[in-house]
Amino acid sequence: AMNFEWPWQYNFPPFFTLQPNVDTRQKQLAAWCSLVLSYCRHHKLYTLDVMEAQESPVFNNKKIERILISNKHVCYVCLCLLTAGNLEWLDKNKSRCLVMWRRPEEWGKLIYQWVSKNGMVNSVFTLYELSNGDDTESEEFHGLEEWMLLRSLQALQSDGKAEVFTMDDGKGVKFF
Amino acid sequence: MDRFSWSNGLLEINETLVIQQRGVRLYDGDEKECCMSMPLSQIIFFEEQAAGIGKSAKIVIHLHPSPANKEPGPLQNSKYSYIKLSFKEHGQIEFYRRLTEEMTQRRWENTPVSQPISSGTGSQSGRTRAVGIVGIERKIEEKRKETDKNISEAFEDLSKLMVKAKEMVELSRSIATKIKDKQGDITEDETIRFKSYLLSMGIANPVTRETHGSGTHYHMQLAKQLGDMLQAPLEERGGMMALTEVYCLVNRARGMEVKLTFLTLITMTCLSLRVSCLLCRLRVFDSGVMVVQLQSHSEEEMIASALDSVSEKGSLTAEELAKLLGLSVLLSKERLLLAEKMGHLCRDDSVEGLRFYINVF
Numbered sequence: 001a002m003n004f005e006w007p008w009q010y011n012f013p014p015f016f017t018l019q020p021n022v023d024t025r026q027k028q029l030a031a032w033c034s035l036v037l038s039y040c041r042h043h044k045l046y047t048l049d050v051m052e053a054q055e056s057p058v059f060n061n062k063k064i065e066r067i068l069i070s071n072k073h074v075c076y077v078c079l080c081l082l083t084a085g086n087l088e089w090l091d092k093n094k095s096r097c098l099v100m101w102r103r104p105e106e107w108g109k110l111i112y113q114w115v116s117k118n119g120m121v122n123s124v125f126t127l128y129e130l131s132n133g134d135d136t137e138s139e140e141f142h143g144l145e146e147w148m149l150l151r152s153l154q155a156l157q158s159d160g161k162a163e164v165f166t167m168d169d170g171k172g173v174k175f176f
Numbered sequence: 177m178d179r180f181s182w183s184n185g186l187l188e189i190n191e192t193l194v195i196q197q198r199g200v201r202l203y204d205g206d207e208k209e210c211c212m213s214m215p216l217s218q219i220i221f222f223e224e225q226a227a228g229i230g231k232s233a234k235i236v237i238h239l240h241p242s243p244a245n246k247e248p249g250p251l252q253n254s255k256y257s258y259i260k261l262s263f264k265e266h267g268q269i270e271f272y273r274r275l276t277e278e279m280t281q282r283r284w285e286n287t288p289v290s291q292p293i294s295s296g297t298g299s300q301s302g303r304t305r306a307v308g309i310v311g312i313e314r315k316i317e318e319k320r321k322e323t324d325k326n327i328s329e330a331f332e333d334l335s336k337l338m339v340k341a342k343e344m345v346e347l348s349r350s351i352a353t354k355i356k357d358k359q360g361d362i363t364e365d366e367t368i369r370f371k372s373y374l375l376s377m378g379i380a381n382p383v384t385r386e387t388h389g390s391g392t393h394y395h396m397q398l399a400k401q402l403g404d405m406l407q408a409p410l411e412e413r414g415g416m417m418a419l420t421e422v423y424c425l426v427n428r429a430r431g432m433e434v435k436l437t438f439l440t441l442i443t444m445t446c447l448s449l450r451v452s453c454l455l456c457r458l459r460v461f462d463s464g465v466m467v468v469q470l471q472s473h474s475e476e477e478m479i480a481s482a483l484d485s486v487s488e489k490g491s492l493t494a495e496e497l498a499k500l501l502g503l504s505v506l507l508s509k510e511r512l513l514l515a516e517k518m519g520h521l522c523r524d525d526s527v528e529g530l531r532f533y534i535n536v537f
Contacts, residue, residue, distance in 0.1 A: 009537070012533070012536070013491075013524035013526070013531070013533070014522040014523055014524045014533050014537075016524070016526075017522075017523055017524050017525040017526070019522055019523065019537070020516070020523070021516055021517060021519055021522070021535075023519055024519060024522050024535055024537050027537040028522075028537050031537070065526075066524075066526060
């Protein structure tokens with residue numbers, strides 16, 4: 001994988017201070033959301049632990065010695081992501097969340113495209129086959145975590161393009 | 177010679193005076209001279225004392241207290257801090273001249289003093305060590321005197337105030353009595369005095385019939401005075417001064433007059449600004465800081481100069497800007513905050529402090 005390219009804001013000290021000016025703050029938070037999403041996409045990360053955020057280079061730039069302070073400012077970023085539909089809290093305490101740098105609908109679309117391109121409509125797959133099968137190795141959704149895969153398929157299901165069902169040892173899906 | 181001991185010259189109980197004779201020289205054995213000595217550094221200063229009737233001219237020498245480990249001498253304790261030298265035969269003039277020379281040159285300060293120290297403690301000369309102790313004691317005493325003096329001075333203002341207050345109380349009591357008992361007329365002089373007391377306390381005069389809206393003639397005068405006083409300082413500081421700075425300036429200038437209370441000052445400033453000549457306004461920042469600002473003072477210029485400085489240096493703290501522009505830290509901070517509010521600057525708040533950058537978001 002290529003080296004992750006940090007955006008210019010990452011090396012700008014004020015980026016790590018929540019700006020009191022509302023207009024400035026909006027731009028700042030938009031940049032943060034974009035950074036979090038692209039970093040997670042690059043490293044294929046799907047969850048974020050708020051308490052440990054400071055350990056991640058995303059929120060902790062050792063070179064300029066600036067940290068986005070947890071519990072407060074990181075939560076602001078999470079709130080923005082939540083509003084944009086890219087985040088989901090895993091717990092009531094809001095300490096862990098799912099980062100959806102690609103939303104379930106978007107994944108669903110990708111998967112369906114692959115299915116129809118390969119003429120596999122009406123076929124049945126296990127979830128495991130889809131995310132970890134040899135056939136899907138070159139696909140972007142390869143390695144997709146199960147909870148996300150499931151959501152994506154459920155999105156397709158609402159569209160009438162798939163149906164998810166439970167089997168003895170897991171879940172499966174049929175595409176229409 | 178060491179058999180002798182000094183005495184105060186008075187007769188003990190079992191003694192009687194047998195004979196007294198002046199001008200007898202004493203020899204120690206066959207030694208004609210015996211010597212007493214004292215280092216020149218003991219001398220604080222000396223002066224000539226003119227001769228009088230029956231009194232010879234003398235040189236009076238004022239001395240530092242003797243060091244603790246001085247070698248034994250003629251007298252253990254003396255209540256005097258000076259000695260007098262009386263020259264029975266001539267020589268006073270020459271002596272005085274040489275002594276002046278020596279006291280000017282102070283050669284002993286350049287050469288290390290080697291004094292025999294009987295107990296052999298320490299490598300410093302005994303004299304220096306002892307002077308140290310004495311010096312410290314003297315410093316303590318001086319400090320105590322200074323503190324006393326400062327306290328007295330501080331209370332001087334207060335006691336002047338108390339005197340005025342007392343006068344005022346007496347006067348108001350007398351006026352109140354006159355009103356109550358309908359006795360005698362309140363004189364014009366009393367009225368004026370009373371008014372001025374009240375006004376200098378910042379109280380609007382309830383006695384007067386002419387209360388024009390916000391103030392009397394005295395208020396107007398005070399307001400104008402304030403305006404005049406502030407013109408130059410305001411211009412010097414780029415058209416803006418914190419109200420606290422104004423308070424200090426004004427009250428310092430008032431010297432012994434009763435100081436203006438802060439509330440009075442604010443009222444006067446507002447008044448002054450309406451009345452004036454000065455064309456400025458009282459302005460309150462979001463942070464609560466109050467300033468007096470010249471109307472001619474340009475907000476844009478103020479912001480522009482702050483922005484120029486920040487972009488030149490990359491980033492600035494309030495202290496750094498204050499130093500650059502020659503402002504108080506308080507006011508330079510307000511400038512930065514204002515520029516931030518307008519979206520021109522953004523902040524970096526870290527353990528290193530609060531810095532402002534040009535807003536490039």
